[in-house]
Amino acid sequence: xxxxxxxxxxxxxxxxxxxxxxxxxxxxxxxxxxxxxxxxxxxxxxxxxxxxxxxxxxxxxxxxxxxxxxxxxxxxxxxxxxxxxxxxxxxxxxxxxxxxxxxxxxxxxxxxxxxxxxxxxxxxxxxxxxxxxxxxxxxxxxxxxxxxxxxxxxxxxxxxxxxxxxxxxxxxxxxxxxxxxxxxxxxxxxxxxxxxxxxxxxxxxxxxxxxxxxxxxxxxxxxxxxxxxxxxxxxxxxxxxxxxxxxxxxxxxxxxxxxxxxxxxxxxxxxxxxxxxxxxxxxxxxxxxxxxxxxxxxxxxxxxxxxxxxx
Amino acid sequence: xxxxxxxxxxxxxxxxxxxxxxxxxxxxxxxxxxxxxxxxxxxxxxxxxxxxxxxxxxxxxxxxxxxxxxxxxxxxxxxxxxxxxxxxxxxxxxxxxxxxxxxxxxxxxxxxxxxxxxxxxxxxxxxxxxxxxxxxxxxxxxxxxxxxxxxxxxxxxxxxxxxxxxxxxxxxxxxxxxxxxxxxxxxxxxxxxxxxxxxxxxxxxxxxxxxxxxxxxxxxxxxxxxxxxxxxxxxxxxxxxxxxxxxxxxxxxxxxxxxxxxxxxxxxxxxxxxxxxxxxxxxxxxxxxxxxxxxxxxxxxxxxxxxxxxx
Numbered sequence: 001x002x003x004x005x006x007x008x009x010x011x012x013x014x015x016x017x018x019x020x021x022x023x024x025x026x027x028x029x030x031x032x033x034x035x036x037x038x039x040x041x042x043x044x045x046x047x048x049x050x051x052x053x054x055x056x057x058x059x060x061x062x063x064x065x066x067x068x069x070x071x072x073x074x075x076x077x078x079x080x081x082x083x084x085x086x087x088x089x090x091x092x093x094x095x096x097x098x099x100x101x102x103x104x105x106x107x108x109x110x111x112x113x114x115x116x117x118x119x120x121x122x123x124x125x126x127x128x129x130x131x132x133x134x135x136x137x138x139x140x141x142x143x144x145x146x147x148x149x150x151x152x153x154x155x156x157x158x159x160x161x162x163x164x165x166x167x168x169x170x171x172x173x174x175x176x177x178x179x180x181x182x183x184x185x186x187x188x189x190x191x192x193x194x195x196x197x198x199x200x201x202x203x204x205x206x207x208x209x210x211x212x213x214x215x216x217x218x219x220x221x222x223x224x225x226x227x228x229x230x231x232x233x234x235x236x237x238x239x240x241x242x243x244x245x246x247x248x249x250x251x252x253x254x255x256x257x258x259x260x261x262x263x264x265x266x267x268x269x270x271x272x273x274x275x276x277x278x279x280x281x282x283x284x285x286x287x288x289x290x291x292x293x294x295x296x297x298x299x300x301x302x303x304x305x306x307x308x309x310x311x
Numbered sequence: 312x313x314x315x316x317x318x319x320x321x322x323x324x325x326x327x328x329x330x331x332x333x334x335x336x337x338x339x340x341x342x343x344x345x346x347x348x349x350x351x352x353x354x355x356x357x358x359x360x361x362x363x364x365x366x367x368x369x370x371x372x373x374x375x376x377x378x379x380x381x382x383x384x385x386x387x388x389x390x391x392x393x394x395x396x397x398x399x400x401x402x403x404x405x406x407x408x409x410x411x412x413x414x415x416x417x418x419x420x421x422x423x424x425x426x427x428x429x430x431x432x433x434x435x436x437x438x439x440x441x442x443x444x445x446x447x448x449x450x451x452x453x454x455x456x457x458x459x460x461x462x463x464x465x466x467x468x469x470x471x472x473x474x475x476x477x478x479x480x481x482x483x484x485x486x487x488x489x490x491x492x493x494x495x496x497x498x499x500x501x502x503x504x505x506x507x508x509x510x511x512x513x514x515x516x517x518x519x520x521x522x523x524x525x526x527x528x529x530x531x532x533x534x535x536x537x538x539x540x541x542x543x544x545x546x547x548x549x550x551x552x553x554x555x556x557x558x559x560x561x562x563x564x565x566x567x568x569x570x571x572x573x574x575x576x577x578x579x580x581x582x583x584x585x586x587x588x589x590x591x592x593x594x595x596x597x598x599x600x601x602x603x604x605x606x607x608x609x610x611x612x613x614x615x616x617x618x619x620x621x622x
Contacts, residue, residue: 088492181399183515184546204494205516208544228541228619233519235495267621308539309620310578 001256002041002066004112004138005032006131007121007245008101009046009070010078013094014284015085018238024285025056027078028121028144031242034289035249035276036119037063038297039257043112045069045131049077049100059290068109075100088237089203106131113137117256120164121245122146125156132163140261142166142252144244150177162194165215168248170201183208187226199251199270201244206231209270216261229270230308232278232300239284243277246289250276275300312567313352313377315423315449316343317442318432318556319412320357320381321389324405325595326396329549335596336367338389339432339455342553345600346560346587347430348374349608350568354423356380356442360387360411370601379420386411399548400514417442424448428567431475432556433457436467443474451572453477453563455555461488473505476526479559481512494519498537510562510581512555517542520581527572540581541619543589543611550595554588557600561587586611 007029013022033042043066048056052072060067078101082091106127118135120128120143128143135141143164149157150173157177161167167190171183177193178186183200187210190198196215201207211224251273258265275297282288318340324333344353354377359367363383371378389412393402417438429446431439431454439454446452454475460468461484468488472478478501482494488504489497494511498521501509507526512518522535562584569576586608593599 182546182548184544187544188546202516205513206539210544225614225617226544228517228544230539230541230619233495233498233521233537233539235493235499237493264622271621303536305621306536308541310582310616311575 001116002043003036003117003119003256004043004115005029005119005121006045006106007123008078009048010080012241013081014239014241015083016239021284026285028245030286031245032121032249033065034063034286035246036253037065039253043069043115045106047071047073047100047104049075052077069112073100088240108134119252125149125153125160128160140165144168164195166197167195168199174200201247204231207270227267229274231274237281240281243281246280247273247277271304274304312427313354314347314428314430314567315354315426316340316430316432317356317417318434319389320359321391323552324392325550325552326394327550332595336370337596339556341597342556343432343560344376345374345597346557347564348376350564354380354426356417358382358411358415363388380423384411399551419445430563436460436464436471439471451476455479475506477508478506479510485511512558515542518581538578540585542585548592551592554592557591558584558588582615585615
């Protein structure tokens with residue numbers, strides 16, 4: 001089933017202990033779309049400037065990604081620059097230029113309207129709500145957000161959360177959103193805000209999913225257990241940028257490729273999220289995600305299983 | 312098979328967001344012994360003062376723990392006081408009084424000499440080496456340490472590491488010991504120092520085991536995969552004190568209860584470590600570990616499996 005993702009397509013300049021990369025093709029929607037493209041059809045809604053060339057678009061097209069929803073406007077694309085020199089787990093933002101993103105109004109091509117899976121990547125919650133409203137037939141809607149929207153646009157964000165089947169955020173964001181330092185209690189508070197499920201990403205320690213009693217997992221059985229997926233211990237993290245978006249792409253891509261949303265499919269999706277995140281950080285930008293062999297994905301999934309299963 | 316553990320038996324005064332407890336029976340050897348006692352016979356070597364009464368000893372005896380190696384001397388027992396009010400993941404030490412521990416010279420009762428499993432809890436590495444040397448027949452030796460010994464007694468600690476089958480420490484300690492911020496590279500460096508295996512405890516995120524090619528897991532198969540065990544997401548952590556020692560007790564206790572040291576037994580031992588750690592933090596001090604029903608342990612083990620396994 002086709003996924004529609006709305007989010008940023010951007011250029012990133014990144015420095016990490018492994019080196020420096022100038023103006024890599026990046027952005028949440030790019031990482032998400034590339035990661036999800038190994039599992040299902042993906043359609044992108046975003047805005048880019050004149051610096052986004054046919055060559056950049058070809059990177060997405062080669063993975064079969066539908067780019068008709070990428071709007072080209074005069075000016076420069078969203079640009080971000082960050083450094084991980086002091087802390088590989090958290091970027092220090094050096095520069096953010098919204099550029100063409102500043103006046104972004106998502107337009108949904110008619111060909112996208114039948115998308116059954118909708119992913120609202122990290123953008124202004126007002127835009128997330130708008131896109132959500134125009135996709136009434138979407139049968140599964142997940143989304144992401146970040147500290148800035150949690151702190152300064154809380155009311156708008158709460159409206160997004162009401163309509164989500166799943167929210168994917170990291171520990172810091174979850175605790176900030178819930179105003180609670182205990183992860184389990186934070187999860188309960190967030191699920192009470194609307195999302196039927198919550199996936200909290202722990203970086204190098206994996207991710208935990210929590211389920212509301214209104215979720216697919218809550219059909220009369222109680223209590224609903226959370227689920228923990230591992231991350232792969234890596235001897236070198238070349239560039240953590242986009243690891244979370246790649247996790248989301250692997251997770252949602254796998255779910256969209258399955259006939260039914262079952263607890264078993266959800267758990268496997270968590271593993272595939274970790275798998276795609278582990279590939280993403282092996283090279284700068286989206287380099288690794290552009291050229292994966294499906295066999296590599298299968299092998300790494302098996303590795304994740306062996307890493308975490310008793311038998 | 313019987314485990315001999317050498318370490319501290321102490322009194323702890325602890326404040327956490329859940330409350331305050333005065334002079335709980337604590338110490339690494341106490342937590343370890345109680346946790347391990349649900350799996351196998353445990354013998355303790357420690358020193359206590361006059362404040363350690365018959366009632367305190369009865370807490371250990373009721374769990375079948377052999378306390379003949381607990382030496383009683385004039386003076387006061389080791390005392391520690393700490394606060395978790397600002398951070399549940401790391402204690403702020405308010406007071407440490409070594410008292411009778413200052414001049415501790417471990418004596419091994421003749422009845423303990425046939426112990427096949429030896430655990431060197433967190434004490435002066437000089438004492439760890441001494442005890443290790445007097446137990447030449449021990450077939451499996453694991454141990455713990457802490458920042459203080461890593462920073463200020465490195466040479467002595469390195470001598471201990473040479474003789475260990477397994478070292479159990481937390482992330483901070485592992486990175487400090489290896490002088491490397493990447494966990495995988497840190498693990499490689501530590502394994503090169505001697506331990507055949509390394510278990511790194513991640514607190515609320517579980518634990519990861521790494522294996523040297525000289526370990527049981529390294530019999531010709533390569534590369535040797537690490538193994539990740541989950542922790543239980545808990546809505547309330549009443550008192551984190553001794554969680555790591557309880558993990559070690561569950562881990563080593565289970566291993567000692569098994570006929571052979573196999574990869575499968577090691578993995579299950581990691582799970583039982585997490586199980587005992589999760590019980591320990593539910594009450595102040597060792598209260599919860601004193602009164603567990605074996606059925607509760609089985610049920611929680613099943614919970615850990617369901618929490619982390621795809622099928």
